[in-house]
Amino acid sequence: MYSGSDSDTDDNEYPLLRGKPFLKVTKAPACCSARYSLAVLSFCGFFMAYALRVNLSVAMVEMVKTIINNSSASHMCPGHASSFVIQHNTTAPVYDWDADTQGWILGSFFYGYLFTQIPGGYLARKFGGKWFLGIGILGTAVFTLLTPLAAHLGAGYLIAVRVLEGIGEGVTFPAMHTMWSSWAPPLERSKLLSISYAGAQLGTVVALPVSGLICFYLDWTFVFYIFGALGILWFLFWAILVSDTPENHRRMSLLEKEYITSSLKNEMPCLTKTIPWGSILKSVPLWAIVMAHFSYNWSFYTLLTLLPTYMKSILGFNIQQNGFLSALPYLGCWLLMLLGGQLADYLRETWMVRTVIVRKSFSIIGMVGPAVFLVAAGYTGCNYTMAVAFLTISSSLGGFSMSGFNINHLDIAPAYAGILLGITNTFATIPGMVGPIIAKALTPSNTVEEWQIVFYISAAINVFGAVVFSIFGKGVVQTWAVADFHSHGN
Incomplete structure (x- = not known):
């Protein structure tokens, strides 16, 4: 029978399961390996997922009539007042x-996204x-192609399409x-x-400015047609090249297959069909x-959906500038996510x-740090560079934070990581x-004071989540996540 407490006293053992000796195995090369090929293909998948998710944030600026009056113009930063009257075809x-209604x-995407996390x-x-x-x-790509038609039929139809897109994307992170x-x-x-998962950030980085350019040189409907078609193209590569498990992969080397399976033996000696729902929820x-996930996503989703609006309404950037500048935060996030994983x-x-x-x-760096600079951004006024x-x-x-709480599901219960992510992402979808x-x-x-x-609010929620995770987070496989623990009726 498996024994041991849930303390972190043995957390420096490798792999992460307490009481099991570290099994030395020959490491397979990373170059041209199946596991890194999967990482690249999934990178492209999350690139498309987030491109399909965020393109509406920029397109919305062009989809809605802008009424200029003295009251609204007074809230704009003066240096960009002319950006609203730039004409484009x-x-x-x-x-x-x-x-x-906007x-x-x-926010309607996340209503569908919520319900498919745990399933x-x-x-x-x-x-x-x-x-x-x-x-x-x-499915998200197909419904993206239908977005212009839905918008033409009415806001209710557009909301319904976005909900269906969310249902499609809701399974992605738990499945991965x-x-x-x-x-x-x-x-x-x-x-x-x-x-x-860095593909999600790069998808945002690319989709925001490209959507702005498409809106400017073509029109907003092409934003959905182009990204929808690319999503379908990605699916074809995914269907042909990817396998669920290393055992089912037909092209990987025996050395790499042995390396992966042997490395994971101590963490998941055998899988049971029974899922310990009671222990999971307790x-x-x-x-x-x-x-932590809920708190981080509050500020992340607020900026993801409303940053183009802030860039236009407060800082007064036109549609071209808007897309590029809205993408800068996510370019930095993408780079530090990759660096953080290596470190x-x-x-x-x-x-x-x-x-x-x-x-x-x-997690502390990835949550408290953003909170500090988010508050500071509210006090930059019309200093565009500082903002x-x-x-x-x-x-x-x-x-x-990707190398913090986001990966922690695999640390505490690798056999149930997808289910755990479904649970945490369900709650983390509420902010969206x-x-x-x-x-x-x-x-x-749309005044500076209102945005402050x-x-x-976003910063305070971020700090709260970081404090909770710092106190109660663990880094070892929990007793309820071990197969032989269940087999003895515990």
């Missing part, structure tokens, strides 16, 4: 949607993550976590996952991840820093639903 329709449209993790564990992730992004539980050796976990370390595994493997220390340290710089630094530092609506409600006149309140 467009034949696409515009709509009379008020601020509340908030509901921008996505459960079904991916049972049937494999490849097709759930692939078809999820394919499930796949990595079978593919990622413990000492390469931070690197592989940071490469994989796990304090899991709820620590929930709080986290280096600290664990070379310096033998305990996993729990690495996860908590990276953009502080927003960029804020989001960039958030990239470190209510954040834009609350932010829109708090900024009816939005930034204060």
Whole structure:
């Protein structure tokens, strides 16, 4: 029978399961390997997923009629007042949607996204993550192609399409976590996952400015046609080249297959069909991840959906400038996410820093740091350089959190990582639903003072989540996540 407490006293053992000796295996080369090929393909998948998700944030600026009056113009920074009257060729329709309607449209994606998190993790564990992730992004791409038609039919139809897109994307992260539980050796976990999920940040980086250029030189409808078609193209590559597990991969070397399976033996000696739902829901370390994930996503989703609006309404940038400047924060986040993954595994493997220390340290940097610079951004006034710089630094530092609480699911319960991510991402989706609506409600006149309140709220929630995770987070496999623990009725 498995024995041991849930303390972190043995957290420096490798791999992460306490009481098991570290099994020395020959490390397979990373170059041209199947596991890094999976990381690259999943990187491209999350690139498309986030490009399909955020393009509406920029397109919305062009989809809605802008009424200029003395009251609204007085809130703009004077240096860019002319940007609203720049003319560009467009034949696409515009709509009379008020601020509340826009908030509901921008947040509607997350209503669908919420409901497929836990089912996505459960079904991916049972049937494999490849097709759930692939078809999820394919469905999002198809509904993206239908977005202009839905907008023409009315705001209600557009909200419905965005909800369906969210349903498709809701399975992606749990399915990917499930796949990595079978593919990622413990000492390469931070690197592989940071490469994989960094696609989300780069997708945002590319989609925001490219959407602005498409809106300017073509019209906003082409934003959805182009990105939707690219999403379908990615699915074809994913369907042909990816396997659910190393055992099913037909082209990988025997050395790499042995390296992966042997590295994971101590963490998942055997999988049971029974899922310990009661123990999962009572796990304090899991709820620590929930709080961190919820808190981080509050500021992340608020900026993701409303940063183009802030750039236009407060700083007065035109549609071309808007897309590029809105992308800068996510470019920094992408770079630091990749750097953080390399640094986290280096600290664990070379310096033998305990996993729990690495996860908590990276979470603090990736949550408290953004909070400080987000508040500072609210006090830059019309200093465009400082405003953009502080927003960029804020989001960039958030990239470190990927090697913090975001990967911690695989540390505490690798056999159920997809299910755990489904649970935490369910709660972490709530900010995407209510954040834009609350932010829109708090900024009816789009004044600097109103946006300061939005930034204060986001920063306070971020700090709260970092504190909770720092106190209650763990870095070792929990007793309830071990197969032989269940087999003895415990």
